[in-house]
Amino acid sequence: MEQNRIRRAATRNGSNNHNGSNGKRPPGRPRSEESRQSILRSTLKLLKQPGGFPELSIEAIAADANVGKTTVYRWWPTKAALVADSFFASAEDELQFPNTGSVQRDMSLQMRRVIRIFRSDRGKVVAALLAGGQSDPDLLEAFRERFMWPKRRQAYQTLQRGIDRGELPADSDKDLILDSLYGPIYMRFLIRHDKLAESFADELCGLVLQGLKRQVRP
Amino acid sequence: MEQNRIRRAATRNGSNNHNGSNGKRPPGRPRSEESRQSILRSTLKLLKQPGGFPELSIEAIAADANVGKTTVYRWWPTKAALVADSFFASAEDELQFPNTGSVQRDMSLQMRRVIRIFRSDRGKVVAALLAGGQSDPDLLEAFRERFMWPKRRQAYQTLQRGIDRGELPADSDKDLILDSLYGPIYMRFLIRHDKLAESFADELCGLVLQGLKRQVRP
Amino acid sequence: MEQNRIRRAATRNGSNNHNGSNGKRPPGRPRSEESRQSILRSTLKLLKQPGGFPELSIEAIAADANVGKTTVYRWWPTKAALVADSFFASAEDELQFPNTGSVQRDMSLQMRRVIRIFRSDRGKVVAALLAGGQSDPDLLEAFRERFMWPKRRQAYQTLQRGIDRGELPADSDKDLILDSLYGPIYMRFLIRHDKLAESFADELCGLVLQGLKRQVRP
Amino acid sequence: MEQNRIRRAATRNGSNNHNGSNGKRPPGRPRSEESRQSILRSTLKLLKQPGGFPELSIEAIAADANVGKTTVYRWWPTKAALVADSFFASAEDELQFPNTGSVQRDMSLQMRRVIRIFRSDRGKVVAALLAGGQSDPDLLEAFRERFMWPKRRQAYQTLQRGIDRGELPADSDKDLILDSLYGPIYMRFLIRHDKLAESFADELCGLVLQGLKRQVRP
DNA sequence: ACTTAACCGAGACGGTACGTCGTGTCTTGCC
DNA sequence: GGCAAGACACGACGTACCGTCTCGGTTAAGT
Numbered sequence: 001m002e003q004n005r006i007r008r009a010a011t012r013n014g015s016n017n018h019n020g021s022n023g024k025r026p027p028g029r030p031r032s033e034e035s036r037q038s039i040l041r042s043t044l045k046l047l048k049q050p051g052g053f054p055e056l057s058i059e060a061i062a063a064d065a066n067v068g069k070t071t072v073y074r075w076w077p078t079k080a081a082l083v084a085d086s087f088f089a090s091a092e093d094e095l096q097f098p099n100t101g102s103v104q105r106d107m108s109l110q111m112r113r114v115i116r117i118f119r120s121d122r123g124k125v126v127a128a129l130l131a132g133g134q135s136d137p138d139l140l141e142a143f144r145e146r147f148m149w150p151k152r153r154q155a156y157q158t159l160q161r162g163i164d165r166g167e168l169p170a171d172s173d174k175d176l177i178l179d180s181l182y183g184p185i186y187m188r189f190l191i192r193h194d195k196l197a198e199s200f201a202d203e204l205c206g207l208v209l210q211g212l213k214r215q216v217r218p
Numbered sequence: 219m220e221q222n223r224i225r226r227a228a229t230r231n232g233s234n235n236h237n238g239s240n241g242k243r244p245p246g247r248p249r250s251e252e253s254r255q256s257i258l259r260s261t262l263k264l265l266k267q268p269g270g271f272p273e274l275s276i277e278a279i280a281a282d283a284n285v286g287k288t289t290v291y292r293w294w295p296t297k298a299a300l301v302a303d304s305f306f307a308s309a310e311d312e313l314q315f316p317n318t319g320s321v322q323r324d325m326s327l328q329m330r331r332v333i334r335i336f337r338s339d340r341g342k343v344v345a346a347l348l349a350g351g352q353s354d355p356d357l358l359e360a361f362r363e364r365f366m367w368p369k370r371r372q373a374y375q376t377l378q379r380g381i382d383r384g385e386l387p388a389d390s391d392k393d394l395i396l397d398s399l400y401g402p403i404y405m406r407f408l409i410r411h412d413k414l415a416e417s418f419a420d421e422l423c424g425l426v427l428q429g430l431k432r433q434v435r436p
Numbered sequence: 437m438e439q440n441r442i443r444r445a446a447t448r449n450g451s452n453n454h455n456g457s458n459g460k461r462p463p464g465r466p467r468s469e470e471s472r473q474s475i476l477r478s479t480l481k482l483l484k485q486p487g488g489f490p491e492l493s494i495e496a497i498a499a500d501a502n503v504g505k506t507t508v509y510r511w512w513p514t515k516a517a518l519v520a521d522s523f524f525a526s527a528e529d530e531l532q533f534p535n536t537g538s539v540q541r542d543m544s545l546q547m548r549r550v551i552r553i554f555r556s557d558r559g560k561v562v563a564a565l566l567a568g569g570q571s572d573p574d575l576l577e578a579f580r581e582r583f584m585w586p587k588r589r590q591a592y593q594t595l596q597r598g599i600d601r602g603e604l605p606a607d608s609d610k611d612l613i614l615d616s617l618y619g620p621i622y623m624r625f626l627i628r629h630d631k632l633a634e635s636f637a638d639e640l641c642g643l644v645l646q647g648l649k650r651q652v653r654p
Numbered sequence: 655m656e657q658n659r660i661r662r663a664a665t666r667n668g669s670n671n672h673n674g675s676n677g678k679r680p681p682g683r684p685r686s687e688e689s690r691q692s693i694l695r696s697t698l699k700l701l702k703q704p705g706g707f708p709e710l711s712i713e714a715i716a717a718d719a720n721v722g723k724t725t726v727y728r729w730w731p732t733k734a735a736l737v738a739d740s741f742f743a744s745a746e747d748e749l750q751f752p753n754t755g756s757v758q759r760d761m762s763l764q765m766r767r768v769i770r771i772f773r774s775d776r777g778k779v780v781a782a783l784l785a786g787g788q789s790d791p792d793l794l795e796a797f798r799e800r801f802m803w804p805k806r807r808q809a810y811q812t813l814q815r816g817i818d819r820g821e822l823p824a825d826s827d828k829d830l831i832l833d834s835l836y837g838p839i840y841m842r843f844l845i846r847h848d849k850l851a852e853s854f855a856d857e858l859c860g861l862v863l864q865g866l867k868r869q870v871r872p
Numbered sequence: 873a874c875t876t877a878a879c880c881g882a883g884a885c886g887g888t889a890c891g892t893c894g895t896g897t898c899t900t901g902c903c
Numbered sequence: 904g905g906c907a908a909g910a911c912a913c914g915a916c917g918t919a920c921c922g923t924c925t926c927g928g929t930t931a932a933g934t
Contacts, residue, residue, distance in 0.1 A: 275895085
């Protein structure tokens with residue numbers, strides 16, 4: 001979500017020091033990594049406070065991060081982009097799918113982790129992201145590309161293992177199944193009409209996957 | 219959602235002009251119904267424009283409605299309350315549940331209507347409402363109380379008819395079923411990761427209700 | 437220099453109270469006279485501090501006057517206009533021309549007063565005005581119209597009295613004379629290459645007017 | 655006006671390369687004369703555009719001159735210093751005083767040249783200089799030392815010749831006379847209340863010097 | 873030839889003020 | 904007492920420059 005400027009890429013070839021082939025770095029003072037992280041940190045911090053996304057001001061972020069406003073605007077086009085980045089920078093790689101030999105157990109375990117995150121502080125950031133995304137297509141796109149699809153690709157594999165094992169019908173519509181499993185979680189998370197306990201994951205798996213299991217071996 | 223002021227109610231008794239018995243009316247000029255509707259209309263109109271809820275300003279509403287800002291603030295405490303009111307004033311009673319003698323058909327038909335609304339202009343307002351609700355509990359509360367629960371009460375009855383007819387197990391968790399049916403719709407509506415066609419309603423009913431049907435009479 | 441909006445003119449006719457003929461007042465909250473004066477006062481105050489005009493910020497004026505920035509911008513289009521107004525609001529009517537029966541004495545006395553003002557705190561404001569005027573024609577125009585011409589019209593009369601009395605030639609070029617008298621004062625005031633004492637007025641009158649006197653009666 | 659650093663002076667002795675006697679030059683890359691002139695040129699160019707001195711930015715100068723901002727800041731401490739330098743680097747030696755055998759004609763001729771310059775493009779730079787000088791003593795000082803005094807020293811001689819020839823009284827106050835001659839020009843130049851034609855020079859000389867001439871031989 | 877030292881371009885940095893927009897409140901005269 | 908008009912104090916917006924800094928890369932003089 002950061003601006004697509006040409007990055008002084010990490011591919012500095014280690015062979016020699018008189019600047020071989022393409023390992024260039026653009027002129028001028030290099031971007032301050034310290035500032036970048038300070039901004040992301042402050043964003044997350046302020047986002048968790050009451051008022052949430054709409055009351056989060058770039059002014060406040062810059063102040064909290066001891067950074068000029070310009071520096072924020074130089075690297076992130078909108079507040080939304082900044083929030084997205086700060087979320088993705090923090091929420092990496094803790095939503096792995098297990099492989100226990102049972103689709104239902106695999107899915108249920110991962111869904112429990114999702115619920116746990118949604119209930120945590122970081123849930124507020126996800127909510128802010130989806131809320132902001134309703135009026136900012138780029139933000140929603142970022143959410144999908146950088147958060148949803150990576151997980152979903154793993155989910156496909158998990159389901160496929162279930163098919164291979166005969167726990168699910170061979171012609172299962174994986175997207176339909178996954179939306180049926182995660183949709184209710186998102187719904188309770190966003191509408192808050194009912195409690196979002198971790199056990200909800202089991203109930204959902206029971207309802208959806210059990211029904212499919214009955215179908216495959218009657 | 220309008221302010222809980224004492225309403226100078228509609229009980230204007232038509233008999234005479236020296237203020238009969240108890241049908242009181244407070245002194246002063248009565249509220250202008252024309253302004254009220256003009257405001258709600260302008261709100262809906264502006265809400266549909268790009269930018270959505272966050273870029274909607276009371277200033278703009280008042281200007282569009284040819285109304286003083288004061289008048290808006292007099293009757294609605296927040297932008298959210300105003301948006302909620304304007305939505306509910308428009309979206310009445312077209313989401314009834316049919317009674318065809320088949321749960322699956324009843325649910326599917328109503329879900330199709332929901333999807334149709336979500337895909338229409340009014341969908342933008344629902345999205346705005348849910349987005350705004352992520353940082354404004356009252357707004358979310360209004361959505362639930364004035365939109366969701368009324369429908370859901372009807373849904374309970376529809377499901378009960380299915381149980382009575384033996385199409386669903388007697389011990390079915392109605393809330394779990396309804397979240398499994400509507401959650402995926404909300405998810406696709408809000409995250410937009412996959413197309414939200416009306417046929418999605420059928421697929422969901424097939425997956426969830428079919429599975430339960432198999433369970434009741436194996 | 438204040439914006440040429442239609443002013444709720446001071447011509448409220450005193451005949452009756454049901455708003456006779458044209459003594460209208462526009463709708464809406466009337467302009468706050470208190471704010472207006474507070475702003476002008478703060479402007480003068482801050483203008484006298486080191487840094488002068490270029491370092492004077494509207495932000496600071498608004499803060500010092502306990503007024504929103506918007507209120508300043510609502511009534512004055514530029515910093516320059518504001519400075520002009522604050523100067524003219526303060527420097528009224530102390531530069532009258534006397535009438536002693538001698539042109540030379542009349543002119544000299546008034547010129548002494550001008551020098552006294554230029555040397556005072558208010559001189560900084562005049563300097564700021566003329567400096568600003570070098571890149572803002574409107575500002576210079578304001579200086580001429582609201583400060584210079586009113587005085588100069590009086591000066592014409594003073595010189596005419598001198599002609600009538602035979603102290604100056606009948607065909608004297610009044611503008612040439614006045615520029616010859618005041619130009620050196622402005623020059624010393626702005627370039628500061630020599631001291632600007634009040635006695636300079638006498639020397640100038642001696643040089644310029646004495647020469648002319650000799651011309652009329654040789 | 656350039657920073658008083660030790661200048662790696664122009665005293666490059668051409669004899670040999672093992673650095674003879676005292677004509678030192680510090681080590682390191684020498685200052686780029688090309689950059690220096692490019693900066694001065696851009697400054698003059700941008701100064702003539704509307705907005706003048708206050709809207710002139712060092713950022714813009716550096717950009718226009720294809721030069722790093724650092725290079726500007728390295729050699730000139732303030733915008734004012736830069737403007738002064740660029741003016742003086744351009745306005746050399748065209749305001750010489752003639753020697754025709756008549757004070758009045760000598761003065762008038764030179765004053766006409768001054769007026770011509772004030773009316774030209776270069777006039778905008780002078781105005782900018784004097785305007786800037788009202789809030790920057792150093793700038794005014796530079797104007798006086800590098801522009802005014804050199805000319806005025808010549809003017810003294812011109813006047814002295816007039817005294818010697820008996821065209822002016824022996825006890826004439828030369829500064830008073832010169833301010834009386836040039837003050838009105840500066841006044842019309844800066845206040846723009848009346849046209850600044852070259853003939854104005856003649857009128858002034860007529861008024862001031864003629865009066866003195868009458869005084870010396872009645 | 874190699875080191876040293878200052879200059880140069882580019883451009884990111886922490887700041888300040890800009891002029892604008894929207895907030896929610898207030899103050900009018902009219903209805 | 905509601906209403907429109909619109910001024911008010913306030914706060915954040917996103918931009919422009921400020922003057923400083925940190926890079927890689929010249930460009931000479933002194934080894």
